[in-house]
Amino acid sequence: MSIWKRKPLAQLLAEAADSEKGLKKTLTAPGLVALGIGAIIGAGLFSITGLAASMNAGPAITISFLVAAFGCIFAGLCYAEFSSMIPVAGSAYTYSFATMGEFVAWIIGWDLVLEYAVGAATVSISWSRYFGKFLSSYGIHLNESYMLSPFEGGIINIPAVAIVMIMSLILIRGTKESAFVNGIIVLLKVTVVLVFIAVGWQYIRPENYTPYIPENTGKFGEFGFSGIIRAAAIVFFAYIGFDAVSTAAQEAKNPKRDMPIGILLSLAICTILYILFAHVMTGVVNYQAFAGKDGIAPVAIAVDAMGPIGANGLITPAYPWLNNAIILAILGGYSSVILVMLMGQSRVFFSMSKDGLMPKIFSEVHPKFRTPAKNNLLFMVIVSLFAAFVPARVVGEMTSIGTLFAFILVCVGVLIMRKKMPEAPRAFSTPFVPYVPIAGVLVCLFMMVFLPLDTWIRLIVWMMVGFDLYLFYGMKNSVLNKGTFSLKSYKTVAGSGLGMVIALIVVAFVNHLDPNVHEDFLFYFSLVFAAIHVFIYSYSFKKSKD
Numbered sequence: 001m002s003i004w005k006r007k008p009l010a011q012l013l014a015e016a017a018d019s020e021k022g023l024k025k026t027l028t029a030p031g032l033v034a035l036g037i038g039a040i041i042g043a044g045l046f047s048i049t050g051l052a053a054s055m056n057a058g059p060a061i062t063i064s065f066l067v068a069a070f071g072c073i074f075a076g077l078c079y080a081e082f083s084s085m086i087p088v089a090g091s092a093y094t095y096s097f098a099t100m101g102e103f104v105a106w107i108i109g110w111d112l113v114l115e116y117a118v119g120a121a122t123v124s125i126s127w128s129r130y131f132g133k134f135l136s137s138y139g140i141h142l143n144e145s146y147m148l149s150p151f152e153g154g155i156i157n158i159p160a161v162a163i164v165m166i167m168s169l170i171l172i173r174g175t176k177e178s179a180f181v182n183g184i185i186v187l188l189k190v191t192v193v194l195v196f197i198a199v200g201w202q203y204i205r206p207e208n209y210t211p212y213i214p215e216n217t218g219k220f221g222e223f224g225f226s227g228i229i230r231a232a233a234i235v236f237f238a239y240i241g242f243d244a245v246s247t248a249a250q251e252a253k254n255p256k257r258d259m260p261i262g263i264l265l266s267l268a269i270c271t272i273l274y275i276l277f278a279h280v281m282t283g284v285v286n287y288q289a290f291a292g293k294d295g296i297a298p299v300a301i302a303v304d305a306m307g308p309i310g311a312n313g314l315i316t317p318a319y320p321w322l323n324n325a326i327i328l329a330i331l332g333g334y335s336s337v338i339l340v341m342l343m344g345q346s347r348v349f350f351s352m353s354k355d356g357l358m359p360k361i362f363s364e365v366h367p368k369f370r371t372p373a374k375n376n377l378l379f380m381v382i383v384s385l386f387a388a389f390v391p392a393r394v395v396g397e398m399t400s401i402g403t404l405f406a407f408i409l410v411c412v413g414v415l416i417m418r419k420k421m422p423e424a425p426r427a428f429s430t431p432f433v434p435y436v437p438i439a440g441v442l443v444c445l446f447m448m449v450f451l452p453l454d455t456w457i458r459l460i461v462w463m464m465v466g467f468d469l470y471l472f473y474g475m476k477n478s479v480l481n482k483g484t485f486s487l488k489s490y491k492t493v494a495g496s497g498l499g500m501v502i503a504l505i506v507v508a509f510v511n512h513l514d515p516n517v518h519e520d521f522l523f524y525f526s527l528v529f530a531a532i533h534v535f536i537y538s539y540s541f542k543k544s545k546d
Contacts, residue, residue: 002489003101003102003103003489005101005480005481007102007480008098009085012086012097026179028252028253028254029254029257029262031179031183032245032259032261032262033261033265034186035179035182035244035262036242036245036262036263036265036266036267036270037190038182038185038189038333038336038340039240039245039337039340039341040238040239040240041186041337046298046330046333047129047298048122048235048238049277050290050301051290052230053278054289055291056221056223056231057223057227057231058211058282059208059209059211059212059213060227060231061235061278062275064235065232065238065271065274065275066275067228068235068238069274069275070439071404071443072236072242072267074436074437074443076267077431078410078414078430078437078440079243079263080263080430081260081429082246082417084259084427085417085425085426091247091344091406092112092243093105093108093109093348094351095410096409096413097355099413099417100412102357102481103470103493105355106357106470106474107466108409110463111402111409111466114398114402115399115406116244116341116345117345117386119403120337120341120345121386122399123334123338123341124161124163124334125387126334127331127335127338128157130300130327130331130334132147132159137327147159151390151391156389157387157388158388160384160388161384164380164384167335167342168376168377168379168383171339171342171343171346171376172366172371172376173369173371185333186333188329189329189333189336190273191329192325192329192330193277196277196280196302197273197280199322200283200284200306203284203305203318206283208283208284208285214287219516221452229447229450232447233450236403236404236447239267239403240399242270245266247348256427256428284302284306289301289305300323300326303319303323304317306319306322307319342376345379346379347372349378350363351363354479355478356474356477356478356479357470357473357474357478358473361374362378363375397452398458401451401455401456404445405448410440411438411440411444412441414433454511457504457507457508457526460504460507461529463500464500464533467496467497471494471540475493490541494538494541495537497537498538500533501530504526504530505527509523511523
């Protein structure tokens, strides 16, 4: 038995056909497109755009969105092929299991936990900021201590926790009901984006585009070319919706036809809207206005700048009603993003649990609602904790790096599948193989390199925790390998863990030596964490030899 053993395609298709015990099939092509748009248009557009423009790219944030879109297009084509071939819940986790084996599937599954769970937390934090602004417009002022994390000067972010709980309870109720709620919100959200573009276009001030690419400050990633690419890596978070569509493959009525439509059409629509939206947002107000804590709610700042300038130099908003209308729609839009992210996360854990790599409780289906209710409840708690106590910047960048890593493995998976199973039926085929998958890998890897080193540290720590779980639980309970592995397999996992320890130490030291970094906690935490895992993996490595 080996960690490289692949799950047979016939077995995956049999699981997808088992509708009696599995998830309920209720989604059609329009529902899947709405699901994608529901996840894509959210924090990346309404909040992270402002942060990335003010700290990294300036008005050239539009170029950043275009760069990010290229990576998405390549990865989206690969996702479309896989989702039409393997219509099973689990997204990239399931695809990796079929092409690269159990160990790689575990790695990508654990990475998807980072992508979806932390992504939902990011959006809920931004939801909280907009919620506060909406209430303040009616004279209701919430105590900011209960709307910020301890790291941002607050105590706990209660509104963020509340919206996560509400969306989780809707998910438990049923996929059809969740899709209906999502569809209404998506219609409202797209309308708001179009209104913002149409109204804002007439108030664009050309001087706000000068300079279009601000000169680099001397620090890597702060404006200039490096700033554009770093911003692309950060706003890449905005595109994760289309791969969330693939997690719902097992709940689609005709996945072979509808999954590629849902993935590619939602991606195309949102890419066009993103570029236009960012162009208007940085045109009506100078990008520097988005800096600071209000950067998490840049749309409100942009709307206030949509109006004529008086003799006193002050702007009188031409559509004062629009601000509250847009913020209300954004609150609903954010809710749909949280809904889809939580749905994607629970479906990944559902698949991992079915394979024995996670406890069985996560694959138990509610007898009435036919949803993984206990799974949803667990992540309601986990995501709530992230939303309550972790800063927005940290969770946003963690989601981006997790997404990019997942996309790379999916692109590699298509190359392997074409070589190993060239005759397998494909309802949709990625064009120009191997060029498209290779381009997807290179673009995504290029953007990962431009993310801050502290984000890499958090990714490595997260993956090491995943290695621990696989070593001490997953390998013992694997359904495919019947809990029995060769000594070579244990040696490979332990050796890979030691490699991660070395990578963590190197990255932590490089980050610590950067004169612009003034944070010691992460450095010392990394060293202690690495030291503990030297013993864990060394013990496992030695045991595999005995």
